[in-house]
Amino acid sequence: MDTSGLNFILQAAFWVTVALTIAGASIAVFPRNILYNVLGLALALTGIAGFYLYLGSLFVAMMQLLIYVGAICIAIVFAIMLSRPLHIEVPPRPARKVWMGILASVVFFIGAVGVALKTKWQVAAGHVYEASKWSVQSIGDALLTRYELVFEVISLVLLVAIIGAVITAGFSRRLSS
Amino acid sequence: MNSLSTYLIISALLFSLGLLGILQRRNLIGMLISVELLLNAANLNFMAYNRFLVSDPVTGQVITLFVMGLAAAEAAIGLSIILALYRKMHSINIEAAQKMKG
Numbered sequence: 001m002d003t004s005g006l007n008f009i010l011q012a013a014f015w016v017t018v019a020l021t022i023a024g025a026s027i028a029v030f031p032r033n034i035l036y037n038v039l040g041l042a043l044a045l046t047g048i049a050g051f052y053l054y055l056g057s058l059f060v061a062m063m064q065l066l067i068y069v070g071a072i073c074i075a076i077v078f079a080i081m082l083s084r085p086l087h088i089e090v091p092p093r094p095a096r097k098v099w100m101g102i103l104a105s106v107v108f109f110i111g112a113v114g115v116a117l118k119t120k121w122q123v124a125a126g127h128v129y130e131a132s133k134w135s136v137q138s139i140g141d142a143l144l145t146r147y148e149l150v151f152e153v154i155s156l157v158l159l160v161a162i163i164g165a166v167i168t169a170g171f172s173r174r175l176s177s
Numbered sequence: 178m179n180s181l182s183t184y185l186i187i188s189a190l191l192f193s194l195g196l197l198g199i200l201q202r203r204n205l206i207g208m209l210i211s212v213e214l215l216l217n218a219a220n221l222n223f224m225a226y227n228r229f230l231v232s233d234p235v236t237g238q239v240i241t242l243f244v245m246g247l248a249a250a251e252a253a254i255g256l257s258i259i260l261a262l263y264r265k266m267h268s269i270n271i272e273a274a275q276k277m278k279g
Contacts, residue, residue: 021187025195028194028210028214029194029207037206041210041214051224055224056228057224057227060242064245067245067249068248072213076209079256097200097201100200105194105197105200108196109190109192112185113189116185121230123230125232126233127232139242143239154246157247161250161254162253165253165257168254169257
């Protein structure tokens, strides 16, 4: 009796998270004010962090909040606010192109849902849900043993991206002024 | 908790919303936001497969972390390119950026 009540609450919270995520994604795409888009993106990313909690990984959920909501959204807000004219309205696309875009994304959605429902997913042989396999310690072990090369290359990519961003934004100012 | 196909349908919905955003917006920052939505839909797929199908659950989480790192790099580069483009042509309407058109 007690567990069924708990399950009901968990299910209700799951569907609330689904509704928040979809609403955030819609706000991120449809309004024409760019600040609303950023706020909707933050809402959708928070909902996705909630999904990661449901999928059993607290660490990845925290990283999602930290990197996406805390860093990328704030960077976009800074870019909008520091350079005043970025939120100037752009005239909308012609209606024919909008309809073609809607058609393309609806076709993709139907195709992806069809693939997801029709495929018989094969569960791998050793698949058991154990909490110990999901710990932060096992992620750290994997990052420093099996995936170490990828880890180092990612850090190199981030370094190059930082230098490239500084040079791109700085040199263009020198050229234009 | 819920089945695998629930998560797959949610991420397909997020991906198609992001695709619609890329195809339909003309504001460059709006397109960057839509790209973030696409990357998150892919991440959600990785985590769902990781939970329901795979024998070693570390792999999907590590891949998700790598995608997050690459998305951070992409956002930094994209924003600085947008700022440079704005200084160059005083508009962020992407249809004004056709200097390389023959």
